[in-house]
Amino acid sequence: MxxxxxxxxxxxxxxxxxxxxxxxxxxxxxxxxxxxxxxxxxxxxxxxxxxxxxxxxxxxxxxxxxxxxxxxxxxxxxxxxxxxxxxxxxxxxxxxxxxxxxxxxxxxxxxxxxxxxxxxxxxLAQPRASGDRATLRVLLAARSLIDQQRTANRNALTALLRSFELGIDVRRPAKDEQISVIAKWRISQDPGIGPLRREAKRLAKTVLEQTYLLEKNHEELARLTEQLAPGLQEIQGVGPVTGAILITGLTLN
CATH class of the missing domain: 3.30.420.10 (Ribonuclease H-like superfamily/Ribonuclease H)
Structure with a gap:
């Protein structure tokens, strides 16, 4: 040897x-x-x-x-x-x-x-395979896209509710509680109000689904970040997203 x-x-x-x-x-x-x-x-x-x-x-x-x-x-x-x-x-x-x-x-x-x-x-110990880091990059990119889409749908819902009287006070951007209520609306058969409530319900359900996807994404980022860099998330100010960014080097290059 x-x-x-x-x-x-x-x-x-x-x-x-x-x-x-x-x-x-x-x-x-x-x-x-x-x-x-x-x-x-x-x-x-x-x-x-x-x-x-x-x-x-x-x-x-x-x-x-x-x-x-x-x-x-x-x-x-x-x-x-x-x-x-x-x-x-x-x-x-x-x-x-x-x-x-x-x-x-x-x-x-x-x-x-x-x-x-x-x-x-x-x-000699060889550097670990980069497969998990590549997965983190994919998850971070997906998170960014989902977050952008959720923001767009939330803004569209707020604009719709401000433009038509649908019984929801949105002088401020729609809150999560309001969105949850809208997602459970029954659709009116009134040809004037029905299509508006249907579109509001669709947007609300989409926002809730995207919120769920972001939560699952957050959990997966936390798991992989801990696996690749144990203890990193214990540092003040470093959560799953920041930790994943540090590991992949996306903010350092």
Missing amino acids: VSVVEAFDYVVGVDTHARTHTYCLIQTRTGAVIDSAQFPASKPGNERAISWIQRRGNNSSILAAVEGTASYGAGITASLRRASIEVAEVRPGPKREHAHAGKSDTIDAESAARRVLGINVES
Whole structure:
């Protein structure tokens, strides 16, 4: 078996976060830290990081040890592979490592690099398949479309109710309770009012159906986000939608 030290001249550890990634380049033969740097977690930032790695590594054989290849590190993982730099996935170190010294991104990046030094190449953990991330992208796109359609239908219903006296006060946009009532209307046989109530009922039922679809979409986003990035949704301000966006990198590129 061939070890990482035998197969690569350098290892770059990558500590990944939502806004920035921190890099630490180590020479495998001596274990010496060559340099460390931090770049934005964006497409231009990833490109700058690749250039830095290649320049500081003298364009030699380099292994990237990346934390969170399926979440925060998804973008840089793809960039590294496009640059023909092999990537191994490493899990974040235990929190007790920072219990006294305090958390340091540079220390975490160095730790990520050192954790693969004694491993055989055949035993390196490969980045997880991108199938679930692709599913998240589809779900996010579907959510955006459904939300737009629901807004359009809600606005159309409000406009209809304001244009004709159908017994619903919509001086403000129609509320969910009002929409639920309209969806249960019996259709009048009056040729003047019947078609108007029928159209209002259709719009109301469509809005309710789209609300249900958004709720199911939200549940699926939460499940996949937790599966790909456990604990991400525990961060204040990060829910299923924001978490999915972070994982897929849609707001970072």
